[in-house]
Amino acid sequence: MSTINFIVMWGMWWLAWGDVDEKAVIVLYRQPEFLASRYEIRVNNQLVATLETKSFIEILVREGVAILESSDYRATKRVLKLPVKAGNTYFVKAYEEVDFLERYLRFQVVDAETAKKEMTKCKRNLKVIQPD
């Protein structure tokens, strides 16, 4: 039984992450924020996840320009165009901006060291592959 389990798990892993080397990883995170909303994150116009505060998601994307888009039913859409290379990891910090009658998510590309320090309070880990 355990052998079957192992084969199934390995097969799933291979299907999901088999071509990791050909992809870039974008780690998108949000630190704790006061009275903040959650946002839907789209990569290259495809919905990949919902990003809340104190959480991060890892997105595997193809080499090229990744278009990250944040949206919420009451927020303005914002876009970040990020040129990515296969095998590299990019850390992107997101933060909600609130102004009168307007709210949106800002993105900032940060270095790995800063990101790892800031992500210590981020608890949820969601791994998604950019849909084809």
Added chain:
Amino acid sequence: MKKTLYLFFGLFLFAATLNGQVDSAYREPTVFKSSFILRASYYYANFGILSLPNMQQVLKSGQINTSGNFGFVQSLPFELGWRYQDWFFNMNISLPLASTYRSNKDNFNKRFTFGSLTLERSVFKSRNYRINAFLGAGYYEYAFSYGRSEENRQVATPDLFTSNFAVSPEIYNQGGMLNFGVSLLNQERKRVSVGTCIRAGYCLGFDTYAWKARTVSIVNAPRDRLGLFYLQALLSISRNR
């Protein structure tokens, strides 16, 4: 040659800073040192629950039915404020709005107004919001009159202002008060910024004050100390530097 190298290096740095940051690039929030603020509210966006227990007892013993309407007050607040870093100084006045409660065709008319000077300090700050605690002092007046229905009585027009009617004189309670509470506000984003302020506060009379009437003298007038819990939602416009 040197100039070309500098130009090339400058262009390279410029390109490097642009790389990967389009449209939604993160920016450090603009921090304004001081603000001049005007705030106002809408009639239905603020209310208070008031306690003047001795007069409420008098009304109750006289079987005057106000159905809790005595203590529910609404007014129209206006505010002028100035901020320096985390300190705010506000002058606010809540204008009276007369309201009438009808019970069995009797009329209970009341109005409440208060004004205060408050000092506010930010106790919590995030990128988008502030929570302030405030303390101040001010002045209040609560006035009401009660008119019993006389719908079957007939009065000639010339007698309207000379006859006696079953209406009490307007009686009032006024005095100094302490005003304290907390408010939640938006951080200023632009040089001229529009924002909101939600405030929960409590007003406590400095002392017990006697009830008075403007047209008669009340013998053995009851004394009351104000207790008022209020909520306000204000819209603000600020000029920031």
